[in-house]
Every structure is written in C-alpha cells, then in structure tokens.
Amino acid sequence: MRLDASAGGPSGAGLPARLVWLCVALAAGVAAIALGTATWALAQSPGPAPTTVGLALVCAAVASIAITAGAAACVHRLARAHVRTKASASAGQPVAGQQVEVYVGLARRLQGLVHREIQLLDVLEAQVEDPDLLKGLFQVDHLATRIRRYAENLAVVGGAVPRRQWSRPLPLVEVLRSAIAEVEQYARVRVVPPVEGTVRGHAGADVVHLLAELVENATAFAPPHTEVTVRARRVALGVAVEVDDRGLGMPHPEQDRVNALLADPGRVDVGDLLRDGRIGAWVVSALARRHGITVKLQSNVYGGLQAVVILPTPLLGDRPPARPPATEPGRMPSRGEPTGTATASSSMAGASPSPVGARHHPPAPPALTRAASPATAPAFRDAVASGQAPRDAGAAGPLLPRRTRQAHLAAPLTRGGPGPVNQPAGDHDPTLMADFLRGASSGSGEPPAVRAVPRH
Amino acid sequence: MTSHSMHRETWLDEAAGRLVRPYTVSAGRTRPTTAMELLSWVVATGVRPRGRLEPDHDVALGLCGAATTVAEVAARMRLPAAVTKVVLSDLVAVGAVLTRPPSPAADPTDRSILERLLVGLQQRL
Numbered sequence: 101m102r103l104d105a106s107a108g109g110p111s112g113a114g115l116p117a118r119l120v121w122l123c124v125a126l127a128a129g130v131a132a133i134a135l136g137t138a139t140w141a142l143a144q145s146p147g148p149a150p151t152t153v154g155l156a157l158v159c160a161a162v163a164s165i166a167i168t169a170g171a172a173a174c175v176h177r178l179a180r181a182h183v184r185t186k187a188s189a190s191a192g193q194p195v196a197g198q199q200v201e202v203y204v205g206l207a208r209r210l211q212g213l214v215h216r217e218i219q220l221l222d223v224l225e226a227q228v229e230d231p232d233l234l235k236g237l238f239q240v241d242h243l244a245t246r247i248r249r250y251a252e253n254l255a256v257v258g259g260a261v262p263r264r265q266w267s268r269p270l271p272l273v274e275v276l277r278s279a280i281a282e283v284e285q286y287a288r289v290r291v292v293p294p295v296e297g298t299v300r301g302h303a304g305a306d307v308v309h310l311l312a313e314l315v316e317n318a319t320a321f322a323p324p325h326t327e328v329t330v331r332a333r334r335v336a337l338g339v340a341v342e343v344d345d346r347g348l349g350m351p352h353p354e355q356d357r358v359n360a361l362l363a364d365p366g367r368v369d370v371g372d373l374l375r376d377g378r379i380g381a382w383v384v385s386a387l388a389r390r391h392g393i394t395v396k397l398q399s400n401v402y403g404g405l406q407a408v409v410i411l412p413t414p415l416l417g418d419r420p421p422a423r424p425p426a427t428e429p430g431r432m433p434s435r436g437e438p439t440g441t442a443t444a445s446s447s448m449a450g451a452s453p454s455p456v457g458a459r460h461h462p463p464a465p466p467a468l469t470r471a472a473s474p475a476t477a478p479a480f481r482d483a484v485a486s487g488q489a490p491r492d493a494g495a496a497g498p499l500l501p502r503r504t505r506q507a508h509l510a511a512p513l514t515r516g517g518p519g520p521v522n523q524p525a526g527d528h529d530p531t532l533m534a535d536f537l538r539g540a541s542s543g544s545g546e547p548p549a550v551r552a553v554p555r556h
Numbered sequence: 557m558t559s560h561s562m563h564r565e566t567w568l569d570e571a572a573g574r575l576v577r578p579y580t581v582s583a584g585r586t587r588p589t590t591a592m593e594l595l596s597w598v599v600a601t602g603v604r605p606r607g608r609l610e611p612d613h614d615v616a617l618g619l620c621g622a623a624t625t626v627a628e629v630a631a632r633m634r635l636p637a638a639v640t641k642v643v644l645s646d647l648v649a650v651g652a653v654l655t656r657p658p659s660p661a662a663d664p665t666d667r668s669i670l671e672r673l674l675v676g677l678q679q680r681l
Contacts, residue, residue, distance in 0.1 A: 218573055225578055225636040229594075231586040234638050238579035238586065245577055263565070264572035273611055274575045281580040293608045304575070543615045543633075 124170030125206075128213040128247075131163035135220040135240070142227050157236045164217075164243035171210060171250035204258035210251040211263055217244045242281070249282040253309055257386050266301030269417020271542055272339065275299050276330055279311035285319040288328055295332045297339050298417025303391050307411065310387040313380050314343045314395070314407040322347030322404060337394075338413040345404040355397050355405075361385055362395045391415055578639045581612045586638055588645035592626050594637055595658035598644055599623040605650040616643045620653050 138156035221241045228234045252262060273295040280289045299307050311330075318328040322345035331342045350358070358381050365385045374382065388395050392412050400406035567573070592598075600620040609617065612633065619629045630640035647653035 215567065215573070222573065225639075228636070229638050231638060234586040234636070235584075238584055241577055241579055242584075261566070264567050266569055266572060268569070270575060277580055277611075278575045278577075281577045286580065287583050301569075308575075540615060540618065543611055 124167050124210060125213075127163040127166035127170065128210060128217070129163075131160045131167065131217055131240075131244070132213060132220070134159035134163060135217060135224065139220060139224055139227075142224065153233065154236070157233070157240060160217075160240045161236070161243065164240055164247060167210070167214070167247045168243055168250065171247055171254065200258050204255055204260050207251055207254035207258065208260065208263070211248070211255060214244055214248045214251055215263075218248065242286070245282055246284065249309055249312055252305055253313075253383050253387075256306060256309070256390070257383060262302075262305040264305045266304050268542075269298035269300055270304045271539070272297045272299055272332055272341075272411075274542070275304060275308055276311065276332065276341070278308045279315055280330070282308065282312035283316045283319055285324075288319055288324075288326070289315055290327055290329050292329050292331045297332065297334065299411065300415055300417055303415055306387050306391060307393070307415070310384055310393065310395070311341060311343070311409065313384050313387075314409065317380055318343050318345035318347070318405065318407065321345065335410065337410050338416055339411045341409040341411065343407040343409070344400050344402065345406075346402045347404040349399050349403055349405050350397065355399075358397055362388065362397070365389065574634070578636050581635060582639045582642040585642050588638075588641040590645040590648045590655060592641045592644065592655055593658055594625070594627045594630075596626050597623050597656040597658065598626060598629065598648075598653050599656075601652060601654050603651045605647075605652050612643055613647060616640070617647055617652055620644075620647070625658070 134156040138153045138160070141152040141156065218241070221237060221244060225234065225237055225241065228237060252264075256262065273291065273293075276291050276295060280286050280291070283289060315328060315330065322328065326346040328346075329342075329344045331344075333340055333342075358378070361381050362385050365382070384395055387393070388409075392415070394408075394410040394412075396408050398406050398408065598620050599622070600617055612635075615633060616629055619632055626637065626640060626644060629644065630637045633640060633643075635643070644653060644655070648655055
C-alpha cells in the first residue's frame with residue numbers, strides 16, 4: 101500500500117510547470133463554459149432536456165478530468181518545490197519560496213473556478229429531474245469535488261488558509277461523509293454509526309481533506325469488492341476516527357517509515373518518499389501538523405491497514421448535537437468537554453455532570469452541581485477565552501441558584517420517570533430542543549437559525 | 557485576469573456551499589424505485605425499519621410525520637427533487653413511508669384553480 105495521489109507529474113520546474121497550469125486553467129474554463137451553456141439551455145427550454153445539455157455536460161466532464169489530473173500533478177510539483185526549498189535553505193542557497201508562492205496563487209485561482217463550477221452544478225442539479233441527465237451531472241459533480249480537494253490541498257501544502265470556512269461547529273458525521281464524497285470509489289466506503297461530536301468550523305475543510313486522503317488510500321489498495329469502514333469514537337484526547345481496509349496491509353518497515361513521516365516530517369527524507377510517488381502521506385502530514393492532529397497507520401484484524409486519526413479536543417466543537425442517553429454511564433458526556441484542559445481533568449469534568457452522577461444528588465441545584473465540579477468551571481472559562489462565550493452562556497444559563505421542580509422526590513421515583521420533568525435538575529438541558537432542531541436543520545444543510553433567533 | 561483580492565476572499569457558511577454533496581446522499585443513484593411526482597403525497601407509516609437509517613433517510617422520515625409532498629420534503633432538506641425521490645423511495649421500499657399520487661386539486665394546470673387564485677389575488681390587491 102502506498103499513500104500517493106492519482107497522478108504524478110514530470111519533475112522539474114519552470115516552463116513545464118507553467119504548461120501544466122495553463123492546461124488546467126484552460127480545462128477549468130471549458131468546464132465552466134460548458135456548465136454555463138447547460139444551465140442556459142435548460143433555462144431556455146421548459147420541456148425535456150435538449151441535446152445541448154448533454155453535449156455541454158460531456159465537455160464539462162472531459163474538462164474536469166483534465167483539471168483533476170493537472171491539479172494532482174501540481175500538488176506533486178508543489179511538494180517537490182517545498183522539498184527543494186528546505187534543501188536549498190539548509191545548504192545556505194537562495195530559497196525557492198517565491199516559486200511556492202506562485203503555485204499557491206495559482207491554486208487559489210483554481211479554487212475560485214472550481215467553486216464557481218460547483219455552484220453552477222448546484223443550480224443545475226436542482227433543475228434537472230431526468231435521471232439519466234442527473235447521473236451525468238453527478239459524475240461531473242464528483243469530479244469537481246475531487247478537483248476542489250486537490251486545489252485546496254495544493255493551497256494548504258503551500259501554507260495558505262482554507263477558503264471555505266464555517267462559523268459553526270460541523271457535525272463529525274457530515275465531515276466524514278464529505279471526506280468520502282471526495283474519494284473516487286466513494287460507494288465502497290461505509291460510515292459505521294453512531295458518529296457523534298462536532299469539528300470546529302475553521303478546520304472543517306482541512307479535516308475533510310486529511311480523511312479523504314486516508315480513505316482514498318484505503319480504497320485504492322484493497323480489492324475492489326471489499327468495503328472500507330470508517331468509525332469514530334470518543335477517546336481521552338478527543339475523537340479517534342478509524343479507517344479500516346481489507347487489503348493486504350503494509351510491511352512493517354514501510355509502516356514505520358510512513359508513520360515517522362506522519363509523526364515528524366522533519367526526520368524523514370521526504371525526497372525519497374516523493375520519488376516513490378507518495379505525496380498522499382506528505383499532504384496528510386502537512387494537514388495534520390497544522391491542526392495538531394495525530395495520524396498513525398497500523399495493521400488491523402482483517403490483515404489490512406488501519407489509519408487512526410486523533411482529532412484533539414481543541415479541534416472539536418463545544419458539544420455534540422445529540423445528548424448522550426442516560427443508559428450509557430461509561431461514555432464521555434458532552435457538556436464537560438473542555439477546550440484546552442489536561443486529559444486528567446477532562447475525564448473528571450466528564451464524570452461530574454453525567455446523568456448518573458447527578459442522580460446521586462438530586463436536591464442539589466444546578467449551579468451548585470456545576471460549582472462543585474472542579475473542571476467544568478475552568479472549561480467554561482476556556483470556552484469564554486476561546487470565543488465561544490455566547491453559545492455556552494446561552495446553553496448553561498446564569499450561574500445562580502435555582503429552585504428545582506420536584507427535587508423533594510425520592511431517588512427511585514425520579515429514576516423511573518419517563519419525562520424530563522422527573523429528571524433531577526442537574527440533568528436539565530434547556531437547549532435540548534434547540535439542539536435537536538439544529539441537528540435536524542444542519543442535516544438538511546439549513547443554517548442553524550434556531551439558537552441565534554429565539555421565536556418568542 | 558481578475559483582481560488580486562478576488563483570489564484571497566474566503567467563503568463563509570452559506571457561501572462555502574453544502575458540505576455533503578447531493579450525489580453522496582443517494583450514493584450516486586438518480587432513479588427512484590417507486591414512481592413519484594413532485595406533488596405526490598408521502599406519509600410515514602409508523603413502521604420503524606430495523607437497523608440504523610442513513611442520516612438523510614432519518615431526516616426525510618422525520619419530515620413525513622404528517623402527510624406532505626415530495627416537493628416539500630425536497631425543499632426542507634435542500635436537496636434536488638430527484639435525490640429526494642430516491643431517498644423517499646428507499647423508505648417506501650422498507651415500508652416506513654407510504655406514497656399516493658398527487659391530489660387532483662394540486663394539478664397546476666387546473667384552469668378553475670388558477671382562475672380562483674387570480675380572483676382572490678385581485679380582491680386582495
């Protein structure tokens with residue numbers, strides 16, 4: 101198994117690089133024009149889709165393939181330029197940093213074009229009802245999505261900030277599905293539920309591309325009839341995403357080499373890796389380093405390879421949209437999740453506000469329960485410091501003592517109660533409904549307007 | 557060439573586009589197994605399929621709690637109508653959703669309905 105990209109460009113810089121870029125830009129232009137024509141043709145004719153649309157789509161598809169190949173070649177080229185930059189810097193020679201900047205600038209232009217292409221596709225897909233035509237559109241869409249991945253990777257490897265950003269935390273399940281959508285054989289990949297938790301919006305695109313690289317690798321080096329599974333589970337350090345394939349695995353010395361690159365790119369001779377065409381590992385390590393993500397490859401029980409990605413707690417959203425059910429006492433609850441506290445204190449914070457813990461002290465008002473928890477208060481402060489104050493303040497309410505309804509009831513009565521009224525006050529969640537609506541609306545791609553604008 | 561600043565702008569939230577592309581929702585399928593029209597009625601039967609539903613199927617089933625139309629579900633899920641039909645037809649296949657042909661009153665070419673609408677609008681304006 102190799103972590104590599106779908107195409108590797110010829111080595112060398114200068115004129116060939118510019119030629120590749122010229123071709124990519126031309127292809128992108130053709131794709132945009134073809135899609136524009138298709139939109140126009142559809143708008144002109146109210147009846148069944150004319151042949152113009154079909155022709156335009158074929159053009160767009162061919163152009164998209166050209167862009168994908170070109171962009172992949174350019175990622176390769178940029179990585180090489182990076183290595184040269186480092187090598188020449190260490191040898192005291194003039195730095196080739198300007199070249200990297202040129203590549204990043206071009207990558208941004210490509211990003212802009214692909215973004216427009218995808219916007220056009222959104223318009224077209226909403227209009228087309230013919231299954232055959234839509235199938236063609238989906239193929240173009242899939243190619244465009246993959247081009248976007250390469251373009252964004254290209255910019256990121258060159259040190260640029262992702263251009264697609266979200267101000268809200270993104271549900272992890274959507275991040276995983278988005279990553280799978282960027283893989284050629286996406287139909288072979290299955291997300292194993294449940295997937296809980298969120299990823300902070302600023303890192304969304306990078307996490308998607310990092311996972312896409314690993315999933316692509318898993319699908320590429322396992323037999324075509326096998327499935328690739330993606331799981332997510334909470335761990336002490338954050339959330340672990342595991343990508344399992346059922347391929348032939350990777351020899352241990354090879355695994356060690358790639359793991360060394362993933363852990364510390366400085367220690368490995370990247371030139372060797374790139375000469376073998378393993379730019380995927382390079383991209384993964386660049387993305388991981390930027391966000392403090394840990395990535396490790398290991399053999400799995402199927403004899404294949406498992407890629408474990410640890411998304412650290414600071415990268416996760418403040419809380420997952422779904423509340424943990426009371427029947428799972430061992431799981432980490434969401435509210436106590438700190439944004440920067442040590443592992444030990446985070447597990448303490450996790451134990452305190454859990455439904456089970458709260459049930460042992462039913463008369464305690466929520467404020468006291470929170471104050472008694474040694475780590476939730478710092479966690480709240482951390483949240484304030486990290487700019488999540490309005491959301492958390494809204495969720496937790498003012499820290500004043502509050503009268504608790506039915507707090508005098510004996511513990512067995514409250515334990516068996518079906519409704520939230522019988523729950524002890526420590527377990528009360530005023531944002532449960534809003535979270536539910538937010539989850540539902542984010543599943544449908546609508547903005548989470550519920551929390552921001554109360555109806556009353 | 558376009559200006560330099562155009563290549564530096566970031567796309568936030570809505571401008572960033574949808575995170576999950578529509579083709580992933582239906583796993584690339586575009587042909588529903590049950591014939592449906594935009595104004596076909598769909599309603600949940602109350603039968604909960606065994607195993608876990610895909611996230612979008614879950615949302616679609618939730619939207620079918622009361623009888624609604626395919627177009628309404630598509631609009632709420634912000635998905636292309638064809639993809640919504642595939643998702644709904646999956647739910648029909650497992651018995652979680654029932655579908656009925658559109659009611660005659662919903663026929664957009666019904667002249668009398670359009671005339672009544674016109675009269676109503678003229679009275680209001």
